[in-house]
Amino acid sequence: MLKTLHGRERLQLFFGLAIGIIFGFLLQKGGATRYDVIIGQLLLTDFTVVKIMLSAVVVGKIGVYFFRGLGMAQLHPKPGSVGSTVIGGLIFGVGFGILGYCPGTMVGAVGQGSLDALLGGIVGMLIGAGIFSEIYPKLERSILNKGYFGEITLPQLLKKNHWAVIIPFAIAIMALLFWFQKSGL
Amino acid sequence: MMDRWSPYVSGMGIGLLSWAAFLLSDKPIGCSTAFSRTSGMIERFFRGARVGEKPYYKKFAPSVDWEWMLVVGVFIGAFLSAKLSGEFQGQWVPAKWAETFGNTPLVRWVVALMGGIVMGIGARWAGGCTSGHGISGTLQLAVSSWLAVICFFVGGVATAMFIFEVVH
Numbered sequence: 001m002l003k004t005l006h007g008r009e010r011l012q013l014f015f016g017l018a019i020g021i022i023f024g025f026l027l028q029k030g031g032a033t034r035y036d037v038i039i040g041q042l043l044l045t046d047f048t049v050v051k052i053m054l055s056a057v058v059v060g061k062i063g064v065y066f067f068r069g070l071g072m073a074q075l076h077p078k079p080g081s082v083g084s085t086v087i088g089g090l091i092f093g094v095g096f097g098i099l100g101y102c103p104g105t106m107v108g109a110v111g112q113g114s115l116d117a118l119l120g121g122i123v124g125m126l127i128g129a130g131i132f133s134e135i136y137p138k139l140e141r142s143i144l145n146k147g148y149f150g151e152i153t154l155p156q157l158l159k160k161n162h163w164a165v166i167i168p169f170a171i172a173i174m175a176l177l178f179w180f181q182k183s184g185l
Numbered sequence: 186m187m188d189r190w191s192p193y194v195s196g197m198g199i200g201l202l203s204w205a206a207f208l209l210s211d212k213p214i215g216c217s218t219a220f221s222r223t224s225g226m227i228e229r230f231f232r233g234a235r236v237g238e239k240p241y242y243k244k245f246a247p248s249v250d251w252e253w254m255l256v257v258g259v260f261i262g263a264f265l266s267a268k269l270s271g272e273f274q275g276q277w278v279p280a281k282w283a284e285t286f287g288n289t290p291l292v293r294w295v296v297a298l299m300g301g302i303v304m305g306i307g308a309r310w311a312g313g314c315t316s317g318h319g320i321s322g323t324l325q326l327a328v329s330s331w332l333a334v335i336c337f338f339v340g341g342v343a344t345a346m347f348i349f350e351v352v353h
Contacts, residue, residue, distance in 0.1 A: 006211045015210050016251035020258020022202055023214060027259070028266035029188075030195025035279035042338075042345035051192035052199065053319055053334075059200025060324035064207050073207040078312050078322055080329020088311025089318075089333040093340015095304025097348065099297055100279070102315035102337075103308060104216040106301075107256055111263030113275045115290075116282075116297040124301020129217075129224040131302070132309040133241035139310070140240070154326040165326060177193070 002072060024108045027052075033108035035100045035116070042097055047185045054177060058170045065162055075153070082147030099124070188270035203324060212251055213325065215317030217308035219256040221245045224305075241309075285353045311336070 006012070024033075030052045031037045040046025067073035096102055099121050101109055106125070109117035154169075155162040199214075206214050225247025229236040236242060267273040277290035286292060308314040311333050313322060319337065322330020 002208060002211075005209060012210055012251050013249070013254045016212075016254035017258045017261075019202060019206050019210070019214065020255035020260075021262035021265070022258075023199065023255065024259035024262025024264075025266045026190075026195045026198045026202070026262075028263040029190040030192050031189055032192075032195070033263050033267075036281040039279075039281055039345055039349075042341045043349055044342065048192045052196040053315075053323075055193045055196025056199035056203065056320050057324045059197045060203040060320065061326060063200070063204040064324060067204065067208060073204075074211060075325050076211075076213055077325050077327030078318065078329050080312070080327070080332060085311055085329050085333045086336055088307050088309075089336025090307070090340040092304055092307030092311050092314065092333075093337045093342075094344045095300050095302070095307050096315070096337060096341040097300075097344025099300025099304055100282070100345075102319075103220060103304070104256075104259055104314065104316040107216065107259045108263035111260045111265075112267035113273050114279070115275060115277045116279065116293050120294045120297025121301040121304075124298040124303075125220050125305035125308075126224045126227065126301075127298075128302040128305020128307075129220040129309055130228060130305075132306050133221060133225065133228075133239055136239075136241040136309075144310075149328065152328050154328060154331070157328055162326070169326075 023104070024111060027105055027108045028112060032105050033101075033112055033114075035109065035114065038102070038105060039100045042100075047180050051177060051180065054173050058173050061166055062170065065166055077151045077153050079151045080149055081145055082149075083143040083145060086147075087143065095128070188272055199320065200324070203321060206321075210251055213317065213321030214255065215252055215313060215321055216256055216259070217305075217314040217317060218245050219250075219253040220305060221309055222247050222250065222253055285349060307340075 027033050031048050032052055037046055037048050041049040064073055101117055101121050106117045106121040155165045203214055206212055222245055225236060225242045229247055278288045278293045282293055318330040318333040323334055
């Protein structure tokens with residue numbers, strides 16, 4: 001039943017839009033579309049963004065792995081390599097720190113009226129994505145595949161059953177969140 | 186409607202939403218490929234169909250897809266949320282920026298533009314952003330995504346500290 005649903009292209013575009021609307025709503029309500037909140041996270045004075053991300057990860061991973069166990073969902077882990085993930089991740093981080101929004105929260109910020117996100121962030125990111133498409137063939141030949149490790153997941157890496165990873169990991173994240181609350185972060 | 190929700194409620198809501206994305210659409214939530222596709226569409230507008238021949242656009246065709254619609258939705262959802270709580274307001278310079286660097290729109294605009302360019306390159310270089318790697322990839326326990334999100338924050342914290350503690 002789900003498979004036929006996944007094949008219905010127009011309906012899928014509508015699902016994408018609907019999921020996006022809820023995502024944007026939740027990001028805005030959580031405070032993550034505000035520059036002050038995001039930059040506070042990067043200056044380590046406001047832990048809102050990490051709290052949102054970690055709560056999403058705990059709930060998300062339990063459900064997604066549960067539905068996968070029932071054969072109702074498939075994983076789509078992204079492939080990785082040192083050359084792409086680490087170097088790209090650090091470049092992203094520098095941009096993130098300069099701009100004070102990430103791509104999703106930047107779009108949400110535009111929705112709440114932030115003009116720096118619209119005319120600075122969005123325009124800049126489109127230029128950046130264009131530059132990347134230009135340099136991609138060169139990077140692909142040189143850096144991107146250095147230290148390639150593929151689409152592996154932590155349970156595969158540790159050679160453990162996924163629940164043996166998910167449960168302790170979820171407990172550790174909840175302990176960390178509890179500690180944030182206790183220490184007033 | 187309350188203007189701010191607990192970050193835990195918002196985060197758990199996003200976690201539940203990721204279930205819906207996997208079940209209904211067989212897709213993880215992400216935001217940054219939509220920017221590549223849009224950039225490709227703009228380039229195609231000026232340079233014609235041969236843009237589609239670029240190797241990167243063979244991987245990510247410059248067209249509207251599920252994730253592109255999701256990004257449009259994020260804009261609408263944040264707008265609705267801000268409108269409902271009376272927070273929608275045109276703003277050039279965020280308060281925290283103004284506190285440290287003054288409220289000249291031009292300065293903030295130039296910096297935001299530069300940040301956007303660097304972030305756009307980095308997101309495509311790393312194959313994802315704070316949504317695709319940071320939430321969707323980490324919840325799948327992907328090694329690439331945990332590594333990416335650590336690098337996002339290492340780079341982000343170092344840069345923000347540099348700008349706010351050193352440059353100012």
